[in-house]
Amino acid sequence: MAIKKVVLLFCVLLSANAWAGPMEHCPKIADIKEVGVGTYTAPTVGGTGDWYGTSQTGRGAVGRFEEAIFKAHGEPKKGAVVGELLHCGYALRDGGKLDMRFKQEGTVVSIKAGKVWEQWYNQYYCEDKAEGACTFKELVRPGKG
Numbered sequence: 001m002a003i004k005k006v007v008l009l010f011c012v013l014l015s016a017n018a019w020a021g022p023m024e025h026c027p028k029i030a031d032i033k034e035v036g037v038g039t040y041t042a043p044t045v046g047g048t049g050d051w052y053g054t055s056q057t058g059r060g061a062v063g064r065f066e067e068a069i070f071k072a073h074g075e076p077k078k079g080a081v082v083g084e085l086l087h088c089g090y091a092l093r094d095g096g097k098l099d100m101r102f103k104q105e106g107t108v109v110s111i112k113a114g115k116v117w118e119q120w121y122n123q124y125y126c127e128d129k130a131e132g133a134c135t136f137k138e139l140v141r142p143g144k145g
Helices: 002-018
Strands: 033-036 039-043 050-054 062-072 080-092 097-102 108-112 117-120 123-126 135-138
Touching: 039 097, 080 123
Parallel strands: none
Antiparallel strands: 033 039, 039 050, 050 097, 062 080, 062 123, 080 097, 080 108, 108 135, 117 123
16 A cells, blocks of 8 residues: 555655746747847746747747647647647738748657637647747756666
């Protein structure tokens, strides 16, 4: 019986540790800076790494957030879905679209299904316009110790 309690406590601590740390979200408009012709960056919430973006059709100041798209790598488990944030999309003030990507392509993240994330096939869409609404958590591969 004591072993079951220890194993249960270990599992709870592991799952809590997986969600520890800052929840990331699409960059706030004020944080997105144009650093070159059609090239943009923004800091992450956690302060490690950056968002990178490009616009093929315009340049200048960011006007508004449009949507975030997340691709699931499997079925939801206990409300959490593991996958990849494909992009956070914005409209530029003077016309054109901007796609911002979290860190580098293939970075594994997790979202909470439901609430602001709506499923359509194996993708989830967040169209909530409130700053910081489209939240997710980066899943970092544990280092070998």
